[in-house]
Amino acid sequence: MRERLAQIPKPMRENLITFGIVVVAFIVMQILISLNMLSHLMTGLLVPLCVYVIMAVSLNLTVGILGELSLGHAGFMCLGAFAGAFFTKVMENVITFSLFRFILAILIGALVAGVFGLLIGLPVLRFRGDYLAIVTLAFGEIIKNIINALFVGLDDKGFHFSLRDSLSLGMGEEGRVIINGAQGIVGMPRDSTFLIGTILVIITLFIVLNLINSRDGRAIMSIRDNLIASESVGIDVTRYKLMAFTISAALAGVAGVLYSHNLNSVQATPRNFGFNMSIMILVFVVLGGIGNIRGSIIAAVVLTVLPEVLRGISDQRMLIYSVILIVMMIFNWSPKVLEWREKHSLKEWLSRLRKRKAKV
């Protein structure tokens, strides 16, 4: 068995392990649920975990693989969440088969976020480094702010839009407001399940890992490693950058649909779709290892569960969370600490012990 595993080329082997982890985690959770051993908190966290794993993996595509810093990832999640929720709300009584409706909503969320990813990427990807970061931040905030001021209503004459308030929609008697500005979309069916979430995680992993190991993926990574060299060997830089950025945005849209259908309402607040969320996802990516997909998954899970587990110490909870964050960053990345860890690692210690024994 070991030998046969060794025959599989290394990247594929690594990918299989990643998929394996997801599937095993899913099965373990299902068993725990059926044995009634999982806490309510954890049961409720399963779908959000899928959402953040998809967000982290998709952002890693931009940050780790493409090598560009994006601070507006939550904006695409917001677009997906609202596009999907809007569709579901309008079609609630038209398509009654909820799974089919949800799949359509996911596709629409991905499409809308992807199209905006393409439109935004076109001008934005000319920037590099911190300038790209600030422009993506700006776009993320623009999306959040516009959706917060967006009113959409539906009556027998069709859709009405306004950026002012629901009264200026000018609807007929029977009209209903679907997106109500800051109050968002309320009263949707909760279609997200852990099974669907896990399937979406696997699809996301499949898309991203395949891309990384494909010809296109190698072209994208060559842009990251050396832009000028890749240009000089004839790689269409703009095309590949856009490709990675758009796929990343579309996947964030999928996460958004999953997010909004896990709650029965969706509102664009600074907390869920603002700059803070983009940063939180970036923390997952950096802590899990930039470019390391499996690391993103683990970091997303750990950092989503951590503040919930800390609930017992409610007053100092966020203070402790921030300290843990700083300590983890220094522990994992500081050159000096890494050197120290190299010297004092378990392995080193054991081998020194062995040497000493040999001397004796």
Place this chain on the structure above:
Amino acid sequence: MNFISFLINGLSLGSIYAIIALGYTMVYGIAKMLNFAHGDVIMVGAFTVFWGVSMQGFDPFLSLLLSITICIILGVTIEFIAYRPLRGAASKLVVLITAIGVSYFLQNLALLIFGASTKSFTSIVPFGPVRLFDGQIIISSETLVTFAACLIIMTSLTLFIHKTKPGQAMLAVAEDKDAAQLMGINVNGTITLTFAIGSGLAAIAGVLLCSAYPVISPYTGAMPGIKAFIAAVFGGIGSIPGALIGGLLLGVIEILGRAYISTQLSDVIVFMVLIIVLLVKPTGLLGRKLQEKV
């Protein structure tokens, strides 16, 4: 008359952005890092004065000095504990995340110490507003002080950087850290000095911010911090006159956008203008063109 009123409001807001942006820009120019905790140092500065003046009854100027001292110590400590160990880390992103950790830390610490409720801040400016044209235009004393402070700080910073040895060292470190080290410049010391100046400025900015818009809470610094960061990018990050121009323009655009286009979408307008400016001038208004090294 209305337009002039709006313009003055915009300049007032903009000059506060400008002072905050100066701190951002200095740190960025030298340490090449986005210090997201800068906005929260502002909050600490303002809270120190609030504590001094409103809770202890100290003299406002004594409190201001105290606040500057505390912020300098805080800034240097943050740099030493959270940022310095990460210098030379494999990715620039790492220190960005740490800065965010520091930002959360300061916010939540202030929340525990001062509580969540908003407090009224007593302005430290001792004289009243100036009324022009029979009271049709009112320029608040805070606006005048902020504006003057902004100009004084910018001039002295420019002089400091170009005329003194530590200032020249800053320029050298900003240009090339390794080469500066080889020339015998104490790089760590220079970066510490930069953080000290930036944090001292943050204290002044915080006090002026809360004097002009007299409320204070643990989250007071967060949004102005981000806006000032945008202002710094707007003017060309790393450039001191850029921070001034970026800050003033941002303030004016924000207020005029709110007055003439939409109060709901004023932030959208600010961000749109930022994107358009960057599309035309990718390194900001006064930013230097970066040469890609091959």
Place this chain on the structure above:
Amino acid sequence: MKKFRKLFSLTMVAVMAMGVLSSCGNDARDTFMIGGIGPLTGGAAVYGISVRNGAQIAVDEINATGGINGKEIEFNMQDDELDAERSVNAYNSLKDWGMNILMGTVTSGCCVAVAAHTAADNMFQLTPSASSVSVIEGNDNVFQVCFTDPNQGIGAADYIGQVGVYADGGELVSRVAVIYDSSDVYSSGIYEKFITAAAGQPFDVVAVEAFTGDSKSDFSVQLQIARNADAQLVFLPIYYNEAALILTQAAAMDYFPVFFGCDGLDGILGVENFDTSLAEGVILLTPFVADADDARTQAFVAEYQRRHGEIPNQFAANAYDAIYIIRDIILHSGATYTMSISDLGNALKKAITEISFTGLTGDNMTWRSTGEVNKIPKAMIIRGGVYIGL
């Protein structure tokens, strides 16, 4: 190095596993366990913390006098950071703790999300301050202590139009401006109904200006526009934190209209270090004022000040009432903590429509089965730094 990292991750995982698995089947309670949810950190923390403090005083008072049926009750408030998803997490975490009654959530947006879960569990839910209609709509297990937003909007328009408000010069107000928070559910909810109701009233709305959660540090533009429109009254369906700044900025530009607010404005006199002379003449429709002269309010305010060093706002008062309402309906229905969550829910749902409650935030409050409360808002005016009934 790898080993070290693994060791580190393993400890992390072990710590978390404890939180994940620890509690299973914690249904054997030996008392009533009341949960609370609201923002305890973040920009809205002040509201959540007020609710926690207010409720805790009521819980301590009840326990000091022997609890309910001789058993002390327990209260546990969890943070939701003003985020719907975290609010649901807090709910689930409280269920693990053993909660059988929910006093929450504090804010409307989160409450809508949590109500979907309590409705599925048929857990009795009483929110002290989530005032949006969508909180109770379609959920027969959710009840409110506060007025609904439409009620407040219509009430305010009625008051200004029918009762009438006199401007500084002594003439009846006929020109009204509105400044509201378009990114806030509470504020935009009241605003909408106010505008609709104002159409039939004998005053004109001459300016409508919004602000958002991200741009609430400067109101000079909104005030300037209101002044240009010659508005004699500015309607502020917002919370007192922003209102304190609006009042200060208006005074700085020599603009002195009548400011008129809803229950969110209560607390403005309690803002630390606030120059209360700026609030002179502010009118608000509110069920609670901290310096009412009845003994209960005074005792509550004194106790709150002793514990927390500040004057309680209406969030604290609503939460205080909520805990006593829960006690009253438990006693009225004869429910016990050994009942299943759903049975308890059914008993309390029925009981709350049958009682009449007098507390800090209203006399003879009754509830409809829809979840809405019947009580009469009091119009208050601030004179000489204190509230005076109108």
